[in-house]
Ligand SMILES: Nc1ncnc2c1ncn2[C@@H]1O[C@H](COP(=O)(O)OP(=O)(O)OP(=O)(O)O)[C@@H](O)[C@H]1O
């Protein structure tokens with residue numbers, strides 16, 4: 001009984017690993033694509049942030065108050081010209097390639113501000129800054145000046161402070177780095193992992209089951225003395241293994257491109273990704289259990305389908321449900337404490353991963369999840385066996 | 398003579414989809430494909446099921462090879478019941494029809510080994526049999542060519558060889574010469590006769606009279622799912638040619654029914 005299952009698994013592997021194109025599209029490409037896209041995104045974000053940082057901008061200022069001069073001096077690429085300007089100069093700013101900012105202060109700005117009281121019923125002194133936000137350099141100088149002015153205003157009317165560090169090393173937010181990052185990872189990674197695994201399974205299971213049915217090759221297997229449950233186990237195990245490979249590929253792609261995303265280097269990531277061996281072991285177990293249930297579910301749906309196309313249509317709703325389940329952690333804080341949650345396939349894996357990435361891995365939910373997934377997979381093997389036995393499913397026209 | 402196959406009152410009814418119902422212009426949604434069919438086949442003979450299109454030949458052979466289950470009735474092959482012991486039956490038979498396909502991706506060499514393993518054939522026996530069968534059907538030169546790249550005739554010959562990897566006692570063959578050129582068809586029919594000489598039993602279905610005349614020891618004529626005549630070729634024909642006798646039977650049947 002075992003060896004027939006193994007014969008089927010070996011055939012599925014021979015089919016998969018012998019087909020370079022299939023191997024490339026399901027195992028190499030997901031990781032590669034994610035790596036390239038995320039890396040490019042990282043580079044893009046970086047260049048967007050830094051764009052215009054070292055471009056020379058000319059600023060024409062009317063009535064520059066002494067209080068603001070030191071601030072403007074901090075930008076080494078800024079040329080300040082104390083000179084008035086007219087409407088025509090303002091209109092010229094429409095050309096976004098012009099690196100110019102215009103600022104007009106009221107005469108005697110510093111003393112005006114000092115004398116002003118909000119209760120007086122007169123409008124407060126007004127500073128006009130003309131710029132073009134489509135030009136990064138122009139925007140940079142505007143932000144510098146308006147930021148400086150806001151700070152200046154706060155400093156003048158200061159009545160109280162919040163969380164002023166009077167001693168060095170005084171820390172107000174008591175969250176550890178692990179907690180902060182764990183919170184981010186636990187909202188982000190479970191969804192990404194589950195989606196990757198699902199797309200891995202999706203790329204092979206329908207063609208392996210619905211495809212064999214459509215092409216009439218499964219009937220050839222069904223006239224051999226092999227038992228149907230051997231075929232079902234062989235299919236689900238081999239599909240899970242290949243789906244896992246595809247998921248791992250995506251995972252490696254994410255791991256390698258993450259440093260580029262957060263535009264730091266690898267040592268930053270070590271700090272940010274501070275998980276123990278126990279966490280990694282648990283993650284691996286959950287991933288195994290998840291892939292198993294996914295292959296089982298997709299195999300069942302594919303066996304019901306007429307052909308590969310039909311299988312795709314049938315699996316789509318399941319994929320949407322799984323995606324939604326992956327989004328849920330965004331709206332909750334930490335993993336659920338109700339054990340019943342860990343009986344729900346797919347969602348249980350997500351919840352365990354939420355706890356894991358938040359550095360709050362609990363053993364009982366993990367065990368419940370593993371056991372539940374195993375039971376579902378066994379049930380799916382039974383269901384698939386019944387379907388292989390059913391002439392309505394296998395041979396209906 | 399040893400009875401190796403006994404079919405007892407096999408019945409099979411299909412529920413038609415609405416579309417099928419329209420195509421076949423059927424009054425009811427139920428289609429009786431095989432109606433209380435009984436016959437026997439003896440060891441070492443070629444038994445032919447002769448009938449027009451839609452008579453229920455394929456359905457009968459599918460029931461005998463355990464791919465579908467009879468609604469009622471049973472058949473025994475080599476002492477095993479198709480209803481009660483399908484796995485054992487599958488170990489004794491080789492079933493061949495154009496609906497059973499081989500995976501395009503694999504080579505004849507791989508497939509022969511794969512199916513031999515599923516049939517629990519000893520590896521040494523497998524190697525010997527493969528060499529002999531591949532040589533017999535000229536597959537040896539294509540042993541490492543993917544099925545996708547084989548000609549239709551070569552694919553058919555490979556399917557035949559694959560269905561016989563376990564040297565079965567009974568060979569069930571649906572329309573053995575369909576879609577083959579005269580040369581390939583001849584190779585196949587010659588081989589069926591070889592099987593008979595080796596003491597195997599062959600059950601085949603066809604609507605070709607000449608094939609029945611040339612090959613079959615005994616014949617069963619199926620019309621509308623019912624066995625209308627069954628026996629040795631001489632018994633059924635009664636001096637007429639099989640073709641003339643068939644039309645006689647056909648007229649009796651249709652005349653009686655309408
Ligand atoms: N799965 C099925 N669903 C519905 N009807 C079916 C099914 N299989 C067979 N039939 C119907 O049963 C009848 C007998 O079909 P069968 O294929 O056994 O005939 P046949 O004798 O092999 O004919 P042919 O010479 O055309 O191959 C036909 O009317 C066919 O349409």
Ligand SMILES: [Mg+2]
Pocket residue numbers: 454455456571
């Ligand atoms: Mg037929």
